[in-house]
Amino acid sequence: MFRAYFNAPRRRRRAVVLMSLICTIVVGAILLQPSNPLPLESRYQKWSLEGEPLANWSGPWACVEDQTTGLLWEVKTDAENIRHGDWTYSWYSNTASRGIPNQGDCYFERDRCDTEDLIRRANKERWCGLDGWRLPSSKELMSLLNFSVKPGRPKITVEFFPHTQKANYWTADFNARLTGVYAQFTVGAMALSFGDGRQSALPYQSAEFVRLVNSNQPK
Amino acid sequence: MDRVVNELPSRVSSSSTSSVETQAQLEQPASSGRAGRLWLWPLLHLLLMIVVVVSGLTGLRIAMLEYEWLLLLSPFLPQGNVVVWHFLSGGLLTLVVSVYLGCLCFSRQWLKAAPSSSPPTTRRVIQRVGRWCVLLSMLSGVALLGNASGAFVAHWVHTLHFIFAGAVLFYAMVHVSDYTLTGGRRIWLWTVTSAFKRPVIGGLVLFCFAGVSLLVFRGVYWSYPELRVHRIPLESPVRVDGMANEPEWAEASSVSLITFGGENFSWGAQSVLANGTTRVTTKAMHNGEEAFFFIQWQDPTQSLLHLPLLKTEKGWEVQQRGFHRFHEQHYYEDKFAVLLDERCKLAAGGTAHLGPQPLKDKPSNWHGRGYHYVQPDVQSGKQSDMHLGSEGENKGPIVDMWHWKAVRTNHMMLADDNYFGPPDQARPGARRYTAGYGTDGKDSGAYVMNWQWYRPDIIVPKRLPVREDALSQQQLAEFQYRYQQRIQGLQPAVSQESEPWMVNWFSYVPYDQDDDHYPIGTVLPSVLYRSNQFEGDRADVRAHGIWKDGVWSLELSRRLETGSSTDIALQDGVCMWVAAFDQSQIGHTRHATPLRLRFP
Ligand code: HEM
Ligand code: HEM
Numbered sequence: 001m002f003r004a005y006f007n008a009p010r011r012r013r014r015a016v017v018l019m020s021l022i023c024t025i026v027v028g029a030i031l032l033q034p035s036n037p038l039p040l041e042s043r044y045q046k047w048s049l050e051g052e053p054l055a056n057w058s059g060p061w062a063c064v065e066d067q068t069t070g071l072l073w074e075v076k077t078d079a080e081n082i083r084h085g086d087w088t089y090s091w092y093s094n095t096a097s098r099g100i101p102n103q104g105d106c107y108f109e110r111d112r113c114d115t116e117d118l119i120r121r122a123n124k125e126r127w128c129g130l131d132g133w134r135l136p137s138s139k140e141l142m143s144l145l146n147f148s149v150k151p152g153r154p155k156i157t158v159e160f161f162p163h164t165q166k167a168n169y170w171t172a173d174f175n176a177r178l179t180g181v182y183a184q185f186t187v188g189a190m191a192l193s194f195g196d197g198r199q200s201a202l203p204y205q206s207a208e209f210v211r212l213v214n215s216n217q218p219k
Numbered sequence: 220m221d222r223v224v225n226e227l228p229s230r231v232s233s234s235s236t237s238s239v240e241t242q243a244q245l246e247q248p249a250s251s252g253r254a255g256r257l258w259l260w261p262l263l264h265l266l267l268m269i270v271v272v273v274s275g276l277t278g279l280r281i282a283m284l285e286y287e288w289l290l291l292l293s294p295f296l297p298q299g300n301v302v303v304w305h306f307l308s309g310g311l312l313t314l315v316v317s318v319y320l321g322c323l324c325f326s327r328q329w330l331k332a333a334p335s336s337s338p339p340t341t342r343r344v345i346q347r348v349g350r351w352c353v354l355l356s357m358l359s360g361v362a363l364l365g366n367a368s369g370a371f372v373a374h375w376v377h378t379l380h381f382i383f384a385g386a387v388l389f390y391a392m393v394h395v396s397d398y399t400l401t402g403g404r405r406i407w408l409w410t411v412t413s414a415f416k417r418p419v420i421g422g423l424v425l426f427c428f429a430g431v432s433l434l435v436f437r438g439v440y441w442s443y444p445e446l447r448v449h450r451i452p453l454e455s456p457v458r459v460d461g462m463a464n465e466p467e468w469a470e471a472s473s474v475s476l477i478t479f480g481g482e483n484f485s486w487g488a489q490s491v492l493a494n495g496t497t498r499v500t501t502k503a504m505h506n507g508e509e510a511f512f513f514i515q516w517q518d519p520t521q522s523l524l525h526l527p528l529l530k531t532e533k534g535w536e537v538q539q540r541g542f543h544r545f546h547e548q549h550y551y552e553d554k555f556a557v558l559l560d561e562r563c564k565l566a567a568g569g570t571a572h573l574g575p576q577p578l579k580d581k582p583s584n585w586h587g588r589g590y591h592y593v594q595p596d597v598q599s600g601k602q603s604d605m606h607l608g609s610e611g612e613n614k615g616p617i618v619d620m621w622h623w624k625a626v627r628t629n630h631m632m633l634a635d636d637n638y639f640g641p642p643d644q645a646r647p648g649a650r651r652y653t654a655g656y657g658t659d660g661k662d663s664g665a666y667v668m669n670w671q672w673y674r675p676d677i678i679v680p681k682r683l684p685v686r687e688d689a690l691s692q693q694q695l696a697e698f699q700y701r702y703q704q705r706i707q708g709l710q711p712a713v714s715q716e717s718e719p720w721m722v723n724w725f726s727y728v729p730y731d732q733d734d735d736h737y738p739i740g741t742v743l744p745s746v747l748y749r750s751n752q753f754e755g756d757r758a759d760v761r762a763h764g765i766w767k768d769g770v771w772s773l774e775l776s777r778r779l780e781t782g783s784s785t786d787i788a789l790q791d792g793v794c795m796w797v798a799a800f801d802q803s804q805i806g807h808t809r810h811a812t813p814l815r816l817r818f819p
Contacts, residue, residue, distance in 0.1 A: 012401045025295070034296035034575040036544075037582050042647035057650045059672030078667065080679060080729045127705075148644060150657050151785055152757075159648025 035182030049131025051218040063128035076163040089208035125184035135172035166195030277305035298574025302566035349390035356383035377479035431453040459767035475500035482806030521766040522802035544585035554800035582652035592655025619787035634762035682727035721746035743810035
């Protein structure tokens with residue numbers, strides 16, 4: 001075969017070179033076709049309401065595990081169910097017998113809502129297959145802050161935590177001294193705003209948002 | 220030129236005597252006395268080679284926006300700001316051709332060398348056709364670039380440019396193979412060395428060419444057509460209703476341009492060459508506080524069926540044919556976008572970056588077409604961090620964009636206030652990387668799509684119509700009827716405000732599988748209005764459009780100055796671009812140079 005090639009007239013040889021060049025380009029083009037984008041690594045892991053792990057781009061999901069802290073977080077919805085992101089709660093704790101019940105607005109309770117209501121329901125329904133749901137400490141909640149978000153968005157990774165408000169979320173830290181306009185109520189609980197990332201002490205009866213946390217992991 | 224061209228092989232073929240042709244040519248002695256004149260032609264030829272390669276590669280990348288089969292060539296084509304490179308090399312090509320034509324008119328001696336053998340007829344024919352194609356692709360390109368008024372550029376020029384360009388590239392391939400086959404490696408060397416036989420003159424000429432073509436390019440910047448913003452008294456009321464029936468509009472002057480390269484915009488068999496193009500006519504007014512725009516564009520179909528949900532045996536399914544890769548062209552509403560740029564850069568304010576992955580350290584896109592983003596200004600140092608921070612933190616260069624959507628925003632009497640900024644960081648949870656494209660303020664808009672989580676197979680709706688509610692059942696029935704009409708290709712005669720293309724969030728109730736008794740074949744609209752307004756910055760642009768007899772008429776209004784870091788103040792000298800979408804998510808029409816706003 002090679003002999004035939006070298007014995008051919010020069011022009012024929014050039015034609016062979018040219019043709020193989022074109023074939024290489026065509027084959028190359030086919031082999032080099034760009035592939036679809038792939039998900040990036042993330043510190044967050046999605047879990048379904050039933051406690052099944054989900055890939056980064058799958059959904060719907062009910063909990064997010066933060067692999068850097070080991071905490072499992074509740075994810076809000078807009079489905080007007082218990083996890084609806086617009087519901088508000090007053091700060092109340094049965095065990096510490098502190099706070100003021102039933103001063104927030106939600107549709108799932110006969111009376112108005114407080115943080116204890118949400119915790120009770122979460123544990124009863126075993127969100128993501130778990131009980132042990134509770135309010136996060138300030139430190140825990142602050143670990144969700146993300147300041148490199150697009151302009152105007154809440155300061156959290158919204159791709160994993162949709163329906164987050166640019167407003168205050170309750171923490172478990174209570175007995176905080178109130179100042180300024182709230183001084184008359186003397187003590188309250190700490191809240192963290194995902195609007196500006198700031199912490200503040202608020203009276204127990206204020207109606208604020210809540211994101212529950214769990215120290216356990218789904219199986 | 221053909222005589223010269225055909226003289227080439229004879230000059231080099233002294234060693235390649237194997238071919239019959241060259242043998243024949245050898246017998247003709249080249250007259251060495253006049254060979255000295257042969258210096259301009261090789262230079263022009265070399266430049267032409269370079270310019271055709273650059274124009275061809277960048278042009279093919281641009282053409283991929285319309286001809287998806289060209290995606291096959293994607294691995295070999297340049298990415299990024301190719302539009303500007305195409306214009307630059309187009310400028311150089313225009314210069315080369317002009318000089319060549321000039322020489323033909325004034326002094327053929329500069330192009331001619333010794334008389335050579337007459338070339339074979341086929342070669343001569345190819346040569347002649349090739350030269351015409353170069354000329355025509357140049358003329359059509361220049362026409363596209365100077366699309367000052369609709370009168371100057373016909374709807375079909377863009378398609379012609381593609382055809383001529385294709386012919387040039389085909390010619391170039393034939394021509395190159397022809398000469399390579401006869402002349403081999405030496406002919407390649409010759410094309411370069413002969414151009415620099417007189418290196419000083421050659422260098423000087425190249426330098427002049429580069430300089431003049433940069434000037435030509437700069438000239439394009441000054442040639443942008445102007446849109447006079449008519450001044451009206453502050454007291455004159457202007458209703459943003461798409462009618463423009465206030466007497467002031469009659470006094471405002473209009474500018475129209477042909478935009479091209481969009482999906483759909485099908486003009487039928489008589490004018491296939493015009494497919495994908497539409498004429499956009501613009502008027503503007505201001506009262507010292509607010510500006511008003513009245514924009515009309517031709518669109519043969521009013522498309523309002525936006526990703527409907529169809530009940531199947533397995534469950535609800537989103538009707539789509541490309542949405543999954545963010546390039547729907549079938550079940551989509553009509554849209555229109557206006558872009559405002561202070562710096563007046565070419566290629567959509569310097570934001571158009573083509574290719575599957577124009578930024579190597581950022582995710583690629585799903586459709587291979589490209590991204591919009593502002594190239595971060597590295598020199599100024601301000602932009603070392605490539606994403607816009609939170610409100611007020613970072614005011615890197617942005618380009619303002621208003622995005623009117625016939626279903627999702629029209630009934631709110633708004634356009635979505637968006638922007639193109641520096642490329643965003645990659646965000647792991649987001650399947651679609653949007654580069655510089657962002658919405659002002661508030662992330663959950665006033666409209667919501669009616670699925671809990673999008674999947675190409677089966678979705679779970681967020682909400683369903685209330686069974687007992689007569690109004691929402693009537694709306695649903697109306698929607699079935701409209702859907703059937705639409706998929707049979709029937710157009711309603713006139714746009715009706717009461718049409719059921721979107722529904723109020725509160726007239727539906729949360730989805731409950733036990734309550735979902737809708738029969739197979741039922742269709743639901745997927746756009747839910749949660750409120751009648753966006754909040755904050757995103758609601759800055761009021762807008763309303765009406766479709767009638769194949770024309771959309773859209774009125775837009777915004778305060779001249781909003782104070783937002785993701786808006787641009789409307790003032791003298793700001794450049795404006797437009798893009799029309801016919802039933803298409805991202806495949807919009809475009810134009811080569813912007814309008815410049817003039818505030819008297
Ligand atoms: C041999 C030379 C050229 C080749 C091979 C070429 C090729 C192309 C191709 C393939 C396209 C895309 C067409 C489409 O999308 O349908 C294009 C677009 C264009 N070309 Fe050229 N072109 C050439 C010369 C020029 C010249 C000389 C100019 C002007 C000075 C020019 C200006 C344009 C413009 C304004 C567009 C439209 C850009 C857009 O679609 O956004 N081209 N060219
Ligand atoms: C040279 C001109 C232009 C080119 C080559 C171009 C190219 C592109 C490409 C490749 C996309 C897909 C990007 C993506 O999926 O993220 C796109 C989308 C888009 N472009 Fe352009 N574009 C041009 C001019 C314009 C202009 C002048 C406007 C506005 C007036 C505009 C507005 C948009 C919008 C609104 C989208 C869709 C964003 C979305 O809803 O996903 N473009 N364009």
